[in-house]
Amino acid sequence: xxxxxxxxxxxxxxxxxxxxxxxxxxxxxxxxxxxxxxxxxxxxxxxxxxxxxxxxxxxxxxxxxxxxxxxxxxxxxxx
Amino acid sequence: xxxxxxxxxxxxxxxxxxxxxxxxxxxxxxxxxxxxxxxxxxxxxxxxxxxxxxxxxxxxxxxxxxxxxxxxxxxxxxxxxxxxxxxxxxxxxxxxxxxxxxxxxxxxxxxxxxxxxxxxxxxxxxxxxxxxxxxxxxxxxxxxxxxxxxxxxxxxxxxxxxxxxxxxxxxxxxxxxxxxxxxxxxxxxxxxxxxxxxxxxxxxxxxxxxxxxxxxxxxxxxxxxxxxxxxxxxxxx
Numbered sequence: 488x489x490x491x492x493x494x495x496x497x498x499x500x501x502x503x504x505x506x507x508x509x510x511x512x513x514x515x516x517x518x519x520x521x522x523x524x525x526x527x528x529x530x531x532x533x534x535x536x537x538x539x540x541x542x543x544x545x546x547x548x549x550x551x552x553x554x555x556x557x558x559x560x561x562x563x564x565x566x
Numbered sequence: 567x568x569x570x571x572x573x574x575x576x577x578x579x580x581x582x583x584x585x586x587x588x589x590x591x592x593x594x595x596x597x598x599x600x601x602x603x604x605x606x607x608x609x610x611x612x613x614x615x616x617x618x619x620x621x622x623x624x625x626x627x628x629x630x631x632x633x634x635x636x637x638x639x640x641x642x643x644x645x646x647x648x649x650x651x652x653x654x655x656x657x658x659x660x661x662x663x664x665x666x667x668x669x670x671x672x673x674x675x676x677x678x679x680x681x682x683x684x685x686x687x688x689x690x691x692x693x694x695x696x697x698x699x700x701x702x703x704x705x706x707x708x709x710x711x712x713x714x715x716x717x718x719x720x721x722x723x724x725x726x727x728x729x730x731x732x733x734x735x736x737x738x739x740x741x742x743x744x745x746x747x748x749x750x751x752x753x754x755x756x757x758x759x760x761x762x763x764x765x766x767x768x769x770x771x772x773x774x775x776x777x778x779x780x781x782x783x784x785x786x787x788x789x790x791x792x793x794x795x796x797x798x799x800x801x802x803x
Contacts, residue, residue, distance in 0.1 A: 496669075499716065500669060500714055501669070501672060501712070501714070501748060503670055503671070503672050503673065503674050503748075504670060504674065507674060552623075552627065552631070553623070555624055555627070555660065555667055557659075557665075557666060557667040557714070557715070557716075558667045558669055558714055
């Protein structure tokens with residue numbers, strides 16, 4: 488089983504990396520780029536048969552450790 | 567007084583803190599490895615600057631789970647004095663001992679320079695000796711020192727007088743130019759509601775001798791010593 492976690496800065500948080508990447512894309516000639524948000528991607532390999540219990544466990548880990556709820560949102564997918 | 571200075575893998579301001587406390591201020595200070603589970607007879611704890619655990623995941627995110635931090639939390643819960651400097655401030659926010667978070671500087675640059683600090687209130691164990699209107703010239707050295715908190719948290723910090731220091735210019739004005747990292751409200755340091763836990767991004771321990779360009783950092787460390795001498799504050803033992 489594999490979990491995929493995407494962590495992104497909350498909308499209210501200034502994201503200077505995202506802004507800089509957006510500006511660079513614009514300078515390269517890419518048009519219509521409204522905003523870029525730079526985050527993190529984690530892949531976790533799991534030795535578990537129960538998808539739901541794995542989700543509960545990782546949800547808690549995301550909330551408590553892998554993301555910081557003050558500044559970040561996360562999306563958790565298990566496949 | 568007995569100070570404990572924490573050491574995580576990749577702490578790098580621990581020696582500066584020990585030097586300032588022992589050699590400049592004549593205090594008793596010792597290192598405390600991150601695997602320790604007790605603070606011993608410490609009267610106060612310094613969480614020093616550096617790049618604990620390589621700043622992996624987020625600054626301070628892994629250090630907060632170290633055994634010694636569990637002891638620090640219990641110490642803080644009992645009213646013990648805890649000062650987090652730079653990475654130490656990040657560790658304390660990650661640990662939930664201080665509110666808000668420190669994010670990447672707005673210009674994405676690592677800033678290593680002297681800045682000026684305005685002390686917002688002397689009503690804390692970390693600021694009580696700082697003379698009124700005295701601006702502190704203290705160095706910063708960080709890439710992720712932009713203080714962020716939601717509006718509700720900021721309102722609470724203001725209402726409870728928890729903002730201790732703000733970045734200002736040489737005349738004490740809180741300008742945007744004087745803000746090195748984009749911190750909301752020019753915040754450089756805050757304390758918790760109980761006022762026994764404080765974090766700041768600037769490095770007072772690196773500004774305790776004129777040879778280093780400023781000895782203004784002594785005001786902060788001397789405030790802690792004065793608070794410990796004058797009041798009944800929880801001890802670790």
